[in-house]
Amino acid sequence: MLNNRQETMRQAAAFFTGEIDRLITKPVRLMEVCGTHTVAIFRAGIRQLLPPQVELVSGPGCPVCVTPNDYLDTAVAYSRLPDVIITTFGDMLRVPGSASSLAAEKAAGSDIRIVYSPLESLDIAAAHPEKKIIFLAVGFETTAPLAAATVLEAERRGLANFYVLSAHKLVPPALSALLADREVRVDGFLLPGNVSAMIGEQPYCFLAEKYHLPGVIAGFDPLDILQSVYMLARQIHASTAIVENQYRRIVRHEGNPAARQVLTQVYETVDAAWRGMGVIPASGLGVNDRYRRFNALAALPLQVEKASEQAACRCGEVLRGIIKPADCLLFGKACVPEHPVGSCMVSVEGTCAAWYKYGAGKWQV
Numbered sequence: 090m091l092n093n094r095q096e097t098m099r100q101a102a103a104f105f106t107g108e109i110d111r112l113i114t115k116p117v118r119l120m121e122v123c124g125t126h127t128v129a130i131f132r133a134g135i136r137q138l139l140p141p142q143v144e145l146v147s148g149p150g151c152p153v154c155v156t157p158n159d160y161l162d163t164a165v166a167y168s169r170l171p172d173v174i175i176t177t178f179g180d181m182l183r184v185p186g187s188a189s190s191l192a193a194e195k196a197a198g199s200d201i202r203i204v205y206s207p208l209e210s211l212d213i214a215a216a217h218p219e220k221k222i223i224f225l226a227v228g229f230e231t232t233a234p235l236a237a238a239t240v241l242e243a244e245r246r247g248l249a250n251f252y253v254l255s256a257h258k259l260v261p262p263a264l265s266a267l268l269a270d271r272e273v274r275v276d277g278f279l280l281p282g283n284v285s286a287m288i289g290e291q292p293y294c295f296l297a298e299k300y301h302l303p304g305v306i307a308g309f310d311p312l313d314i315l316q317s318v319y320m321l322a323r324q325i326h327a328s329t330a331i332v333e334n335q336y337r338r339i340v341r342h343e344g345n346p347a348a349r350q351v352l353t354q355v356y357e358t359v360d361a362a363w364r365g366m367g368v369i370p371a372s373g374l375g376v377n378d379r380y381r382r383f384n385a386l387a388a389l390p391l392q393v394e395k396a397s398e399q400a401a402c403r404c405g406e407v408l409r410g411i412i413k414p415a416d417c418l419l420f421g422k423a424c425v426p427e428h429p430v431g432s433c434m435v436s437v438e439g440t441c442a443a444w445y446k447y448g449a450g451k452w453q454v
């Protein structure tokens with residue numbers, strides 16, 4: 090027996106799915122660009138609720154997944170230096186690099202510590218003045234402002250042994266690169282609510298203006314996602330293309346100017362390499378010259394061998410939405426969450442891991 094709230098939600102879901110079915114008369118591919126959306130879609134069984142003409146594909150929505158091997162190899166090389174402590178979010182530990190992973194280095198004795206906020210690195214730096222503390226700064230626009238604020242705090246505290254190895258990435262240039270890729274076919278985007286809370290609506294306008302593609306900034310509840318697909322369906326049906334904001338309760342039109350101000354104070358836009366997508370112009374953030382002494386690469390230069398990819402791993406194509414995880418020959422066999430071969434299988438929000446965990450065997454059809 091459903092209570093009143095559950096019954097209202099059931100009716101809303103039925104309305105959205107019915108309308109999506111009515112409005113979409115030809116097959117369409119809608120891409121979600123956020124690992125958290127990917128998991129929410131699976132967990133709530135949204136793929137099964139949608140009519141068969143609507144296909145949801147996952148894009149390059151997980152910053153850990155899109156971080157290429159050369160970054161991991163550099164982090165591994167730093168971790169082998171006797172006077173270095175690496176601090177990192179836990180997701181990075183198990184991502185395989187060319188020949189090793191941070192987890193393997195930690196097991197072999199390197200001092201690698203998991204932090205839940207970059208600010209924790211500063212306490213470690215203060216407690217170990219004889220060591221160099223390198224924070225692995227990986228994340229999209231959502232997490233980059235906190236890393237930038239950490240640099241400012243390190244300066245304020247006069248810490249001379251804290252460094253950032255930045256692999257921060259920006260979502261809009263990646264969407265632009267995807268759309269310039271002839272192999273990629275997308276009819277609309279579910280845009281990441283968390284990233285949008287920082288950057289606002291305007292940075293996505295090129296989707297509509299240049300590519301005539303609709304985009305909807307979407308929240309993370311199942312009904313948020315269904316409503317966002319419905320909003321995309323309305324646009325597709327009407328042949329319009331604008332950026333709509335379903336997640337207004339969190340995302341303001343102008344985003345979060347204070348967070349962006351911190352970001353631009355410490356970082357500058359740089360060209361950045363993405364796994365499977367190559368170097369995308371102006372798609373990354375590097376520590377700027379004013380804060381150069383906090384930039385690990387500039388302050389602690391080191392030689393790293395040229396990176397190599399795992400044979401047969403198809404993460405790059407998964408991240409571009411060209412193939413489904415099950416199209417990779419390693420999926421569910423050599424590559425499973427317990428021993429991931431590629432980055433997309435590492436965290437549950439990676440596309441392959443989400444398919445594996447929540448696909449409930451549906452990936453086999």
Ligand code: SF4
Pocket residue numbers: 123124125150151152153154180436437438439
């Ligand atoms: S695994 Fe999830 S939390 Fe970690 S970076 Fe990817 S999307 Fe973010």
Ligand code: SF4
Pocket residue numbers: 401402403404405407414417418419420421424429430431432433434435441
């Ligand atoms: S199954 Fe594993 S190796 Fe294949 S694409 Fe996914 S993560 Fe990469």
